[in-house]
Amino acid sequence: MDGPLTLGRSERCLGRFALYLLTGLGCLAGCTKEGTLPVAESPVPSQVAVEPEKDQPQQQPKASTCVSFADFQAHAALEPENTASAREQKEDQARLAYQQALRLDPHSVAAYTGLGRLYQAMGDHERALATFQKGLQACPKEAGLWFELGMCQAQAKSWPEAAQSLQTAVKLDPENRGYVKTLGFCLARAGQYDASVACLRNIMSEPEARYNVARMQHHNHEDPLCRENLEAALKVNPDYAPARQLLAELDSSTAAGVPNPPSAYSPITQVRYEVNAPPSPGGGQGSPTSKPNPATSPPPPSLDLLDSLIKK
Structure with a gap:
């Protein structure tokens, strides 16, 4: 009777040992997985993802910048040494710049003023009148x-x-x-x-x-x-x-x-x-050329x- 009893006890001990071993290995595997440190990402992929500068949308100019350019072109068009084609080209550049300024800022008083004056200088009275009236609708x-x-x-x-x-x-x-x-x-x-x-x-x-x-x-x-x-x-x-x-x-x-x-x-x-x-x-204020008066007293x-x- 001692032989079979001893063999049964040994089998039970081996079973418990195998269970403990499997449980320990499972815990060890779980701890190892949870304790893994994150790996730093390589900087190379992020650099590749950046779009080239030439593909980025260009920044729109400010309305005031357009007005300044238009003012310069409008005054340049009045220079007496201009040929007819040169004057017309400068007037067109000024007109387009004023209109661009108004698209950027529909309440730009400077743009309405400059555009209306430009039309007057070009002899286009109807457009000048319409420009000032439209400006007053926006800025009464x-x-x-x-x-x-x-x-x-x-x-x-x-x-x-x-x-x-x-x-x-x-x-x-x-x-x-x-x-x-x-x-x-x-x-x-x-x-x-x-x-x-x-x-x-x-x-x-x-x-x-x-x-x-x-x-x-x-x-x-x-x-x-x-x-x-x-x-x-x-x-x-x-x-x-x-x-x-x-x-x-x-x-x-x-x-x-x-x-x-x-x-x-x-x-x-x-x-x-x-x-x-x-x-x-060049800065400062424009002024008309005054005519000399023949009177004795000015x-x-x-x-x-x-x-x-x-x-x-």
Whole structure:
């Protein structure tokens, strides 16, 4: 009986040993798998995945950059040494740059102003007018655009409409002396003489205001009204030389029985650059070339603008 009992006990011991061995190996395998450290990725694949620089989308320019380029080209187109083809090429480059600026920023006042002025310089009045009107739809409170619209309307001799646009500009920016001065002259050109004197007196003396209006009345062949304003100016300041000189010219022409014709005047398009001159390519402000006055006493500075508003 001892033999079979001993053999059965041995078999059971071997079975338990085999079970322990398998369990240990399983645990060892599990620990080894969980304890494996992550392997660092090679930098080579990430470098290969980067797209070449030439395939990356190009960055869009800023609207202000387009406007600066367009301003430069627009001024370059005005150079007298340009051939007709060179001028047209620069005008096209300026136009495209202004239009690109407006696509990038539909509220760019500088782009609307530059494009409208460019159309005026090209003689395209309808597109200039439409450009300023579109700009005011986007920026209705922008005094500068109202001023540009008024000057565009004045260029077409639409004096009542021009005066209305300029009045809006003055209402939005009442301290802008250039706007007030231009409005006063435009009112005189439209025949609203009393309103013109009242407007101009906000920025100049009464004798100077009346003299400016008198010059416009003289241009409009309304010499009796012209004389009234000159006499009123001299009543306030008897030593005001410009008024005395023009009154003497009226007296001499009346005595000779020959009407005193108005002088030749510079184009109205110069007014825009005197009152609201755009920056020149080299910096600073643009300005029109002033004409020498043959009078003994120099006229007021405002006469350059008045001359521009008077056309035969």
